[in-house]
Amino acid sequence: MLGFMSYPVPFSYSANVDSDNDDSDIASVTSVPIFTPPPSVGASSHTSYDVSMRSGSPAPSVFSVTSSIRAQAVKHEFGRGINNYSEVYRLPADEEELDRLEKQHQMFKELMGNYPPPMFEVMANDVPGETKACLDLGCGSGGWILDTSRDFPLSQNVAVDLVPMQNLAMPPNCRSEVDDINLGLEHFYGDFNVVHAQLIASGIRDFHNLINQISRVLRPGGLIILIEWDFHSYDIDRQRITVGTHELKGPWWPRWLAFAQIAIRNSGGSVEAAENIGPWVTNHPAFEDAVYDDFWVPTCHWPVGDDFQMRLGATMRDDICAFLKSGRPLLLGSGVPEAIVDELEYNATMELKTACSPQYIRLQRIYARKRHS
Numbered sequence: 001m002l003g004f005m006s007y008p009v010p011f012s013y014s015a016n017v018d019s020d021n022d023d024s025d026i027a028s029v030t031s032v033p034i035f036t037p038p039p040s041v042g043a044s045s046h047t048s049y050d051v052s053m054r055s056g057s058p059a060p061s062v063f064s065v066t067s068s069i070r071a072q073a074v075k076h077e078f079g080r081g082i083n084n085y086s087e088v089y090r091l092p093a094d095e096e097e098l099d100r101l102e103k104q105h106q107m108f109k110e111l112m113g114n115y116p117p118p119m120f121e122v123m124a125n126d127v128p129g130e131t132k133a134c135l136d137l138g139c140g141s142g143g144w145i146l147d148t149s150r151d152f153p154l155s156q157n158v159a160v161d162l163v164p165m166q167n168l169a170m171p172p173n174c175r176s177e178v179d180d181i182n183l184g185l186e187h188f189y190g191d192f193n194v195v196h197a198q199l200i201a202s203g204i205r206d207f208h209n210l211i212n213q214i215s216r217v218l219r220p221g222g223l224i225i226l227i228e229w230d231f232h233s234y235d236i237d238r239q240r241i242t243v244g245t246h247e248l249k250g251p252w253w254p255r256w257l258a259f260a261q262i263a264i265r266n267s268g269g270s271v272e273a274a275e276n277i278g279p280w281v282t283n284h285p286a287f288e289d290a291v292y293d294d295f296w297v298p299t300c301h302w303p304v305g306d307d308f309q310m311r312l313g314a315t316m317r318d319d320i321c322a323f324l325k326s327g328r329p330l331l332l333g334s335g336v337p338e339a340i341v342d343e344l345e346y347n348a349t350m351e352l353k354t355a356c357s358p359q360y361i362r363l364q365r366i367y368a369r370k371r372h373s
Contacts, residue, residue, distance in 0.1 A: 073163040073178060078329040083162035086180050088268040089203025090330040093163040098141045100322040105143030107315045108198075108227070108363075111295055114147060115225075116367040118289075122193050122223045123152045131156050135192040135217060137181055137210075138200035142167055145196075149174035158192075162203075182206075185213040192217050198227040201273035202264045208280055215286035218370040224281065225367045228274035231261050234360040238296060241359065248340065251357045252348040253299060253320065259344060260327055263334035274364045281366045290368035297363060300355040316361060317352045324348055 074093055075084045081094030091097065123132050132155040136145035139159035149157045149171040157174045159165055165176035182205050195214045204210055214224055233241050233254045241254040245262060248255065261271050282290040298313030299320060324345045331341045351357050 078332045080326070080329050082329055085162050085178075086182065086203060088182060088205055089162060090263070090267050090269075090333055091202065092326050092329060093161075096322070097326050098166070100319060100326065102141040102143050103315070104319050105141060107312065107319065109147075111297065111312065111363075112227075112293075112365065114151070116223075116291070116365075118223050118367065118369060119194065119225075122221065122369075123155060125154055130219075132194075133157060133192045134194040134196065135188060136160065137195065137197040137214075138203065139165065139176075140198075141165075142176070144198065145174060146171065148194075148196075155193075158188075181210065185210075185217050188217045190217070190219060192222065193219055194223045194225065196225045198225075199229065201228050201271065202231075202269040204270045204273065205268045207270040207273035208276070211277070211280050211284060215284060215370060218286075220370055220372040222370040223367060224287065224370070225365070226277050226281065227363060227365045228277055229361060229363050230274040231257050231264070231271045232362070233257060233299065234296070234362055236358050236360075238360055238362075248343060250347065250351065251359070252344060252351045253357070253359065256324065256327070256344045256348045259331055259336055259340075263330050263336070266334050267330075274362075277364060277366050281368050284368075286370055287368040288371050290366060293365045295363040295365065297361045299359045299361055300352050302355055302358045317355075320352055320361075321349050 073084055074081045076082070080092040080096070082091075083089060083093045123134075125132065132152065134145065134148050134152075134155060134157040136142075136148075136157070136159045139145050139161045142159050142165040145157050145159040146167060146169075149155065153171070153173060155173055159174065159176045160179050160181065161176075162178065162180060164178050170176070181200070181203075195217055197210075197214075201207055211224075211226075218224060233251070235241055241251060243251065243254050243258050245255075245258050264271050278290075278292045281287055282292070297316050298309055300317045301310045301314040303309055328341060328345070331344075332338060
């Protein structure tokens with residue numbers, strides 16, 4: 001029988017903690033500080049990336065990129081391969097994580113479709129002398145940019161991430177560049193018709209400024225596509241489930257997220273980006289024809305009777321269970337004791353697998369065109 005476990009907690013909780021208290025009060029109710037990075041793992045809000053190592057020009061082949069750069073692009077922490085360039089983004093960049101991201105990409109295609117409607121007009125070969133180009137920021141497994149390169153074979157496309165892509169079937173019109181987006185996009189200004197960024201906010205120090213830079217990367221009439229989530233879970237009525245880090249009890253997936261939010265903030269990430277991308281793009285003077293969408297995804301195999309939602313929920317459940325493992329370096333590196341990370345992960349996994357607490361994840365997407373003048 002599946003059940004929940006409880007580890008000995010290495011700090012004591014106050015019996016009188018108000019659930020509405022701010023997480024910053026945690027130091028007053030614990031006997032051991034939490035969210036204090038261990039001495040061997042610094043968690044700062046700056047990047048450790050050496051500007052001289054930025055890939056200003058593409059490597060001649062996938063092999064040369066992976067053989068010459070990958071060894072210095074990845075370090076191992078808490079049993080996972082982590083990028084070696086940015087202290088802001090603390091999720092893994094190893095094979096296990098890339099497999100999760102590829103499955104997630106396929107799920108998102110089923111949920112949202114391959115592209116927003118303006119994509120085909122933007123990518124039409126209707127400008128004499130111009131080769132259409134797409135930029136994927138924080139490409140992950142490369143699923144989106146590889147699809148784009150195959151679907152628009154006359155285009156030239158660039159995938160940017162903190163580690164090189166490792167797809168041996170890289171189309172000839174696609175290249176991988178190793179770079180830290182936080183260092184700026186000036187070298188891309190005016191070069192692209194489409195800029196896509198999906199679920200990268202946890203590694204971005206200033207998301208509002210990133211949007212400003214994307215507006216300059218895009219050519220007139222170009223398309224910005226942003227997809228983010230708010231690091232919250234929602235109940236069956238689509239109301240946000242708000243919990244803190246001052247106690248350990250269910251619901252466990254929202255509880256895990258509460259710890260993750262603080263860890264991301266402490267490392268310099270933008271957990272609030274999702275709720276702001278709508279107004280940031282809509283009100284930006286460089287953009288027009290903005291379209292905002294919410295996508296509500298079940299976190300487990302429910303609601304019963306809706307085959308599509310149940311299938312989607314089962315896929316999201318598997319994605320979250322893998323994400324819980326991916327988040328270990330983030331939480332452990334921010335100073336959360338391992339026993340607490342274990343308890344959160346185990347109980348959240350059981351909560352998802354037993355579907356005892358049906359919830360939603362909210363994905364937020366906005367796309368818009370760059371004005372011609």
